[in-house]
Amino acid sequence: MRIWGIALPARTPVSFVVDGERLRASGSSTSDGPWLLPGLADVHSHPGTEAPADEYAHEVFRRHMLAHRAAGVLTVRSPGSADPVRDRPDDLDLPRLARSGQWLATPGRFFPDAGRRISESELPEAAVEEAALGWCKVIGDWMPDDPPVPLDVLTATVDAVHAVGGRVAVHCQTAEGCRNAVLAGADSLEHGMHLDHSLLPRMAAQGTALVPTFSAFAKSIENIEASSADQRLKDWIRDGWEHAFPTVRAAHEAGVTVLAGTDNKPCGQVAAEISWLVEAGMPVEAAIGAGSWTARAWLGLPGLVDGGFADVVAYDADPTEDPDVLLRPKQIVLRGKVVV
Incomplete structure (x- = not known):
């Protein structure tokens, strides 16, 4: 297949032939x-459950x-799962999954x-165990009056996971929880509602990404009254929602990697998350790149290059000129096979 x-x-013309699950450059275009596009990506989705406390079901996944x-x-990243999800031979028709272990929740969070x-003292060891799948997810804070995971505990956790080659996503919504996640060197902040903008240069320097999950909070705002x-x-939720828009714009301008993650059902709505990033002030091309x-x-994962994965989505028009084009894929190729 070509x-x-x-x-x-x-924006360069390319031509590939599909060699199994890989792309091979072939002639000129x-x-x-x-x-x-090399496929869209949702970096915060929880396939397999409708709600966090649900028991994992593979048919739902x-x-x-x-x-x-x-x-x-x-491509989907599942930062925290009800049950560790592993490859099954009958799932090779599904998007690639960046795995995490279970959510790690300390008392009161x-x-x-x-x-x-788990207890706070158990967190570093448990995080290493869960990161065997690549990522672990720590619930770094919870409600506005709840104290976050202490900085020394979170730092020890991140250091332990990094020592074994894993990565750490931290759920954080409060200002102090976000601060601790950044200072601990987390790989990603999930939500970051009340993130202090003075931390953005440090995030950029150490490579901590921000995943604002507008889609999830938009639903909360709709139902809050x-x-x-x-x-x-x-009021705290509303303030966090309003704060998220200038935060994303400032994060992008500071060189922080801002990524598209929905944390919402139904699945398959990352184009809407990209639209929220644009509304927050990210340039259209950067917002699409985020997803x-x-x-x-x-x-x-590689992009559209020789030897890269044969995961490709084709569109009739340039989505950077009109992001709504993302809602109308012309052809979808996954692992070298046409699925749409």
Whole structure:
């Protein structure tokens, strides 16, 4: 099979033949072909459960991943899972999965009965165990009046995981929780609602990414007035939502890697998350990269290059000129096979 067109982000004509699951450069292309992306990426999704406390179900996992695939999302990172998800021979028709172990929740943090419950003293060892899948996810804080995981504990956890070659995602929403995650050297901040902008240069320097998950909080904002939460919590959520927009813009301008993750159901909605990033002030091309080539590179995956994965989404028009084009993939190729 031959794949040809104009590759983003370079906007260069390319031509490949598919060799198994790999792309091999083949001849030259013209400038009038379809626009090509190396697949979209959702770096914060939890396939396999509808809610954090649900028991993992593989049929639900497949349904979620197929919804991602239908939208052109060919790579998914699951930072925290109800059950460790491993490759199965019958799942090779699904998007690539960057795995994490279970959520790691210390006392007083996270949803009741969700995640792996451990003490603070157990956190470094447990994180190393969960990071055997590549990533681990630490619940670094919770409600606004709750203290976050102490900085010394979180630092020891990050250091222990890095020592074995793993990476650490930290759920953080409070200002202090975000601060501790940055100072501990976490690989990614999940949410970062009340992140202090003075920390952005440090994040950029040490390579800590920000995954703001607008899609998840947009749903919370829609339902906040009807919720039973007290007024202080409602105000805190609203303030965090309003703070997230200038935070994303400032993070991008500071050189922080900002990535698209939905943390929301239904799956396959990363194009909407990209639109939120644009609304927050990221340039369109950078926002699309946050849900495609930038995210893939951050996860260690190649783009549209000779020897890269044969994961390609083709569009009739340039999505950097009109991001709504992302909602209308012309062709989707995953692991060298046409799926749409």
